[in-house]
Amino acid sequence: MRVLGVDPGLTRCGVGVVEGVAGRPLTMLGVGVVRTPADADLGHRLVAVEQGIEQWLDEYRPEFVAVERVFSQHNVRTVMGTAQASAVAILCASRRGIPVALHTPSEVKAAVTGSGRAEKAQVGAMVTRLLRLAAPPKPADAADALALAICHIWRSPAQNRLQQAAALHASRGLRTPGTPRTPKAPHAPKGHTA
Numbered sequence: 001m002r003v004l005g006v007d008p009g010l011t012r013c014g015v016g017v018v019e020g021v022a023g024r025p026l027t028m029l030g031v032g033v034v035r036t037p038a039d040a041d042l043g044h045r046l047v048a049v050e051q052g053i054e055q056w057l058d059e060y061r062p063e064f065v066a067v068e069r070v071f072s073q074h075n076v077r078t079v080m081g082t083a084q085a086s087a088v089a090i091l092c093a094s095r096r097g098i099p100v101a102l103h104t105p106s107e108v109k110a111a112v113t114g115s116g117r118a119e120k121a122q123v124g125a126m127v128t129r130l131l132r133l134a135a136p137p138k139p140a141d142a143a144d145a146l147a148l149a150i151c152h153i154w155r156s157p158a159q160n161r162l163q164q165a166a167a168l169h170a171s172r173g174l175r176t177p178g179t180p181r182t183p184k185a186p187h188a189p190k191g192h193t194a
Contacts, residue, residue: 001156002029004062005148006053006089007141008070010081011038013049013089014141017060018131018149026150028131029060031142042084049085053092065093066152068144069102103151108144111151123147 001021007014013034020026034052036045057065067090070083093100106116112126124136124143130150137143 001064001153002060002062003064003066003149003152004056004060004093005145005150005152006065006067006086007144007148008068008082008085008089009141010036010042010045010049010085012139012141013052013085014139014143014145015053015056016137016142016145016149017056017062018146018153020153022154022156026131026153028133028146030056031137031146032056033139033142046084046088049088050092053089057092057096057098062098064152064156065089065098065100066148067100067102068108068148069104071104101152101156103148103155107155108147108151111154112147120144 002017002019005014005016005018013036014032015034016031017029018026019029034049034056036048040048067086070079070086090100103111109118109123110116112118112130113122115122118126120140120143124140127133127143127146127150128136131146137146
């Protein structure tokens with residue numbers, strides 16, 4: 001499985017490609033950052049992010065794209081830029097028919113370090129170790145993109161089994177746990193005709 005991880009951002013959008021399967025050593029194929037100038041017009045910055053991601057998709061031909069799920073932050077301006085860059089990454093992949101998975105920062109940290117509250121330095125150190133790199137990728141956005149790809153590779157077998165079980169469950173007409181029951185239509189009283 002080849003996964004492009006995207007750590008979205010308008011100024012620095014981390015990108016990293018990892019190949020492998022869960023339970024086996026993983027290989028980094030590429031890592032970098034798509035940069036845009038902070039003083040440029042928003043539209044131009046989004047086009048630059050799109051062009052950068054398209055180049056990565058052209059070069060590495062990933063089977064999946066894993067994007068960090070945008071979460072609420074105190075700085076609305078920062079979260080807006082992150083959300084806009086995230087949407088560009090999702091659009092680029094979807095336009096090519098590449099499946100996109102969204103992972104929260106805590107899911108990624110837990111998958112890579114074992115703790116959903118790990119610091120950026122811990123994530124970088126574990127990415128370096130897991131991919132057998134000489135040094136942590138810089139900047140942190142690049143390491144985070146690789147962590148997203150690793151998280152997706154490790155989590156996808158379990159997610160696929162859950163989806164298959166839910167599909168089988170639905171095909172048998174069974175209610176999936178957590179979904180509300182459908183109320184039955186009331187019956188007409190005996191002897192009553194419409």
